[in-house]
Amino acid sequence: MKYRRFIHGTILMTLVFFGAACGGGNSVIDRASRVPPCTTIGQTWTSPTDGMTLICVPAGEFLMGAASDDVLARDDEKPQHRVYLDAYWLDRTEVTNAEFAQCMAAGACQPKVYDDTDAKTYIPYTIHPDYQGYPALLYEYEAVAAYCQWAGRRLPTEAEWEKAARGTDGRRFPWGNEIDCSYATYYDCTVNSGQLDENHTGPRCGEQSYTCRTAQVDTHPTGASPYGALNMAGNVWEWVADWYAPDYYAVSPTNNPTGPAAGAYRVRRGGGAKSLASDLRATARAGDSVGHFFDGQIGFRCALSAAK
Numbered sequence: 057m058k059y060r061r062f063i064h065g066t067i068l069m070t071l072v073f074f075g076a077a078c079g080g081g082n083s084v085i086d087r088a089s090r091v092p093p094c095t096t097i098g099q100t101w102t103s104p105t106d107g108m109t110l111i112c113v114p115a116g117e118f119l120m121g122a123a124s125d126d127v128l129a130r131d132d133e134k135p136q137h138r139v140y141l142d143a144y145w146l147d148r149t150e151v152t153n154a155e156f157a158q159c160m161a162a163g164a165c166q167p168k169v170y171d172d173t174d175a176k177t178y179i180p181y182t183i184h185p186d187y188q189g190y191p192a193l194l195y196e197y198e199a200v201a202a203y204c205q206w207a208g209r210r211l212p213t214e215a216e217w218e219k220a221a222r223g224t225d226g227r228r229f230p231w232g233n234e235i236d237c238s239y240a241t242y243y244d245c246t247v248n249s250g251q252l253d254e255n256h257t258g259p260r261c262g263e264q265s266y267t268c269r270t271a272q273v274d275t276h277p278t279g280a281s282p283y284g285a286l287n288m289a290g291n292v293w294e295w296v297a298d299w300y301a302p303d304y305y306a307v308s309p310t311n312n313p314t315g316p317a318a319g320a321y322r323v324r325r326g327g328g329a330k331s332l333a334s335d336l337r338a339t340a341r342a343g344d345s346v347g348h349f350f351d352g353q354i355g356f357r358c359a360l361s362a363a364k
Contacts, residue, residue: 300343
């Protein structure tokens with residue numbers, strides 16, 4: 057009798073394990089088995105969870121940090137140093153309102169600060185039907201980390217973000233070394249020019265009285281990074297996984313760095329729709345508290361380690 061129970065129990069455990077490995081769409085084993093290798097620039101892969109298109113960033117070295125002659129660079133962007141990264145996949149665009157809504161509907165994303173259904177006198181940006189393809193605005197690191205986990209991915213490290221943004225040749229912006237409004241959405245193209253204020257009639261961001269100045273996540277194809285990622289400069293600041301330390305580049309490992317072990321704030325990269333051009337440089341880092349110049353323009357994209 058004991059032997060029979062043992063056999064039955066063993067068969068049951070085997071079936072449960074096999075089902076998780078082969079049929080459970082939410083299992084780690086199943087998701088890992090679906091991730092392809094990333095070997096060539098131009099490869100793409102579509103997430104089975106949220107439908108996001110991911111671009112391939114092959115393994116190799118790149119120049120991280122600002123050059124010594126970059127007069128716009130702050131001390132925390134230096135010294136420039138070579139970093140090796142294993143191959144990984146990165147979301148082609150920032151996560152949208154529509155995609156984040158899927159995570160909220162599944163109960164996996166529960167941000168404490170999110171402008172969705174509370175407004176009485178206007179349709180919030182987050183649920184406005186015309187703005188579902190615009191970047192989700194999230195001010196809590198925990199909320200964006202929860203989304204990436206739900207989607208079977210993770211936030212990129214600061215090094216992964218920068219390599220995907222600038223490639224291996226040390227360029228200043230994702231597309232090259234000069235900037236204008238054909239490449240990105242930033243201060244000169246929104247607030248300063250007055251053009252968007254005159255023509256833009258969309259919803260406001262949260263409690264702010266002015267309309268949102270973000271753009272759809274697939275805008276500015278001419279501003280794509282060497283790997284095909286869009287809007288890595290401007291539109292919204294983007295969360296990364298690393299804790300911030302102003303002197304980290306001086307002690308950073310040369311292979312797959314993941315940032316300091318602890319800190320007070322997480323890093324944001326890339327600049328936003330209200331940022332000056334200097335903050336759109338691929339090396340610019342934001343690591344202090346979420347101040348007024350981040351308000352209304354913080355989003356994110358996720359990453360995924362490639363199969364070996």
